[in-house]
Amino acid sequence: MKDPTRIPRVLDAVRRAWEGRPDLELATLFAMLGNEGIGWGADDEELIAALEAMAARHPESADTDTPGLVMVRTESPAARLTLDMAARRVTVRSGVKGRQPVSWLFEDVVRLRVGMPCVLRDSGGVDHRLGVVAGITVEAGRRARTSLRGLTRGSLDRDVYALRCTEGKTERMVLAGRGLDVYAKVGREVEHEHLKWARLVSAEVGEQLRVAPRGGGAEHVYGEVIEIFAVELGAED
Structure with missing residues (x-):
């Protein structure tokens, strides 16, 4: 008999991955895992590793210490936010077509959690509410270009x-x-x-x-x- 004490650890990994993407049905989540080769015959350790990778890219929450770029979808109002954690810069692109994006420096991430209002604090100590977080994507493995000359x-x-x-x-x-x-x-x-x-x-x-x-x-x-x-x-x- 396999060790039954592994079950809570597996279910906890499912919970963390799912909480980061609550709009997905559980069956859809497992179908996505299947596309990554996690299906019939995969052991629990492989499943946990895949779920942890999913949760790292689409976490339930992020804070000032999260590395790289953090891209956020919000509702009420609908917008796309990009937080450069190293530069402490946020860029807000409205869901309204043709509206100019705005970009400014922030001091701290007060709250950034799926299902909750995103709140950033600027250098003057003023908190800015930027909509309800619908999803978070972390891109930690790439460096942004500093020159775009010649790019197609x-x-x-x-x-x-x-x-x-x-x-x-x-x-x-x-x-x-x-x-x-x-x-x-x-x-x-x-x-x-x-x-x-x-x-x-x-x-x-x-x-x-x-x-x-x-x-x-x-x-x-x-x-x-x-x-x-x-x-x-x-x-x-």
Whole structure:
């Protein structure tokens, strides 16, 4: 007879993995494990290892000590948050199409747990409530690029980067991903442009952001790059 005391440990691993992804049905969770080769014939240690890996990538909660980038889906309001724990930066992308993303530095993660409001504290000690957390994805194994010069659309895969640019009195935030979204603040208004792009001809801090559009034609120039940071690395699985 196998040791029955192993059962609570296995069930605890299931609980931790499932609590990080509560929208999934339990059968769906096990189907996903099956896609990883955990099925008939897999022993309990293999199952626990797979569940722990799942829980590490999609934890129930995260805090200031969580490494890498932490990507958060929220509801009420719907948004996508990216927390760079090393730089203490949060970038918020609204679920409303065309709305400009915002990015600022935070001091501490007050609360970041699935099913609870996300609360971040800024350097002035003010707490910001940023919606109810629907899911967390941790990307700890990759480093963000510091230069995007010469990159093609295909080389970014599913990554998304932000570039802050200035041109005279005009400030722009450019999101480079599957498409190129340019948000320019002109007075009190924010103008939004969407571009199908092929290559970032120049995209380093201190140089002009020049973009070659898909299909050819004149390059688009968006001003001097003053900052580059990742807002998404990899895809949710």
